Amino acid sequence: MQKQFYRRISEIDALRAIAIIGVVGSHVSSLHGGFLGVDIFFVISGYVIMLSTLQHQENGTFSLASFYNRRIRRIIPPLLCASAFIYFATLFLFVDNKDFSFIIDSYKLQSFFLHNYYFVGKSLNYFQGLTEAKLNLHLWSIAVEEQFYVVFPLLLVLATYKTKHNKFFAVLIGILSIFSIVIMLGGIGQPTFLIKALAVPEGEISSSTLRVSRYYLLYTRFWQLALGVCACLLTHSIFKSNKEIDCSKISRANNFLIFINFSTIACSMFFADITKAWPNVLSILPSVATAVLIMQFHIANGGFTSTILNARPIQTIGKLSYSLYLYHWPIYGIFKYTNSDFGQYLYDYAGYLIVLFLVSLFSYVVIEKKTQKINFKYSMVILVVFVGFHYFSSYADTPKPDVNIATIDRVVETGRYSGICKSCTSTPTKDFIVLWGDSHAQALVESLERYCLLNELDLVQLKGAPMIPNKVSHEKIKSLMVQPHFKGMILAARWSMYIKFPDDEPEESGNRYFKFNGKMPHNELEAQDVFSESFNNLLETVAGENVLILKQVPRFSFFPKKDYIMQLRGLRLRPFKKKTIESHMQDHAFVNNVFDLSRKEYPFVIVDPAPMLCPSGECKWLEDSTMLYKDDDHLSIYGVEKIFPLIEEQLDTFVKG
Known part of the structure; x- marks a missing residue:
């Protein structure tokens, strides 16, 4: 034995x-x-x-x-x-x-x-x-x-x-x-x-x-x-x-069980x-x-x-x-x-x-x-x-890059993402505007804070995807919009992500699709249907002539800030893949179509940053040694400054009439 x-x-x-x-x-x-x-x-x-x-x-x-x-x-x-x-x-x-x-x-x-x-x-x-x-x-x-x-x-x-x-x-x-x-x-x-x-x-x-x-x-x-x-x-x-053990007697049953x-x-x-x-x-x-x-x-x-x-x-x-x-x-x-x-x-x-x-x-x-x-x-x-x-x-010192430190520091600084809102309030006491959205809205915070400071406005920030609002945010939005000091609202999000998370990016939720109002899509067609339904439900709450919806910025297939540093260090395996405004429009065709159809029924303003970020048809992530992106789809503070005149023009209309 x-x-x-x-x-x-x-x-x-x-x-x-x-x-x-x-x-x-x-x-x-x-x-x-x-x-x-x-x-x-x-x-x-x-x-x-x-x-x-x-x-x-x-x-x-x-x-x-x-x-x-x-x-x-x-x-x-x-x-x-x-x-x-x-x-x-x-x-x-x-x-x-x-x-x-x-x-x-x-x-x-x-x-x-x-x-x-x-x-x-x-x-x-x-x-x-x-x-x-x-x-x-x-x-x-x-x-x-x-x-x-x-x-x-x-x-x-x-x-x-x-x-x-x-x-x-x-x-x-x-x-x-x-x-x-x-x-x-x-x-x-x-x-x-x-x-x-x-x-x-x-x-x-x-x-x-x-x-x-x-x-x-x-x-x-x-x-x-x-x-x-x-x-x-x-x-x-x-x-x-x-x-x-006579294996021949149990061979057939054994193979079936295997x-x-x-x-x-x-x-x-x-x-x-x-x-x-x-x-x-x-x-x-x-x-x-x-x-x-x-x-x-x-x-x-x-x-x-x-x-x-x-x-x-x-x-x-x-x-x-x-x-x-x-x-x-x-x-x-x-x-x-x-x-x-x-x-x-x-x-x-x-x-x-x-x-x-x-x-x-x-x-x-x-x-x-x-x-x-x-x-x-x-x-x-x-x-x-x-x-x-x-x-x-575990007691090692932070390593130093093997290229020019000043160049690395410049890339890191200009590729910085907007920080926490320092002056935001949940109880405005004067004229105010509302910023509501996910991390794409967070990217706008520093520029919006400066705008509000110059125009003596309060800024109210509501964190969370507008596409997946909860009861509290709906009630909060309604209560803010009926206040006499309410001047306008900006909605910003990575809209296309709520239809399907990109295949070439690790999903943050563990699933390619997001749950909307208790509904979990199982494929892209279901996600599109639920997106349209949820977006129209959203507009029933917030639609108005003083509501600005910011379209999604172009997304790259790499992380510009990090990959640019790797290129400086000679660690990139291939040239950067170009992004055109045509491919960007194809990526967001369904979302843009939903926006266009909704405008026929609900009043709101749409701002598209893509033409400014893709002036000659090719989308830019680097301009005059300045990083316009923090990662593949989030603008840096300098990228936001580049597109902010478009937003500022509409805010002036909301605030000054």
């Missing part, structure tokens, strides 16, 4: 290959549910660690020291090299202090495998507007596994004290798994004392922090690792009760809803399917399915999966950080995958394989180096 049970299960590498393909696909393609690859990794890790532990128990070689030594030499050397790669990349590439600070601040906790708590403290939703500058964000899962590996052998030693049987351990880990699932499903509250101690030592724990903690922390992931452990214990029990389990995993990856908190009850399906698959491959060795899964390309990807995971996000992040339009062409991804494969192959051959047989003493040395490197790296 021992030889049959303690064999290498090559199909596990195939499952690892599927998992890493899903993870990479979730970042670089439309396979949004590919993040489930991490769930698969957790179940595999639980199974493999229990299999190894059982073998050492039967051989009489199990000890805490030997267990931790195996985990250190398996995980730490490649992780240390990946962390060093990320650190020196940030030193060389990042010019924004906030980007650099994220890495070095998280490294202090990463030295003790607690960096997932840092991500929780920052309330970083893994699926909403994932920024490429957070090059180590994907390492949260390594932290979860390491935390489990600290707890796992201690529970085992406790449960098997004075006995050689693992039945009490199985009961214990099963009970803890139930608690983990109950916490995940919200049946009982999360142990917030851990979040309070490590993530938000000062201040209150927000609802968004609790939501993301569900994704990043061990107590809602414990059951997935434990599921692998329990599956291995069950398989071990089956082998002990059946000395010889098909069902693979289908469950595939469907989960394609249909997982990233707008919902994860893990949730649906995460149980692919996790259980993974555990059952491993058991099937372990018990019923061979067959047609195994032949496919043991194909060399699949096995190679599976063996490289750890290195692929370590480097897939930082390499993509570096490409994306230096070239924000990276990924708009297929050859971008071809180049990315080639670089990723070569780096991962080097990591596997030179680091992973070479460090698998080091003794306990060298493991401790590597662990000390790992802790020291991360801890002392």
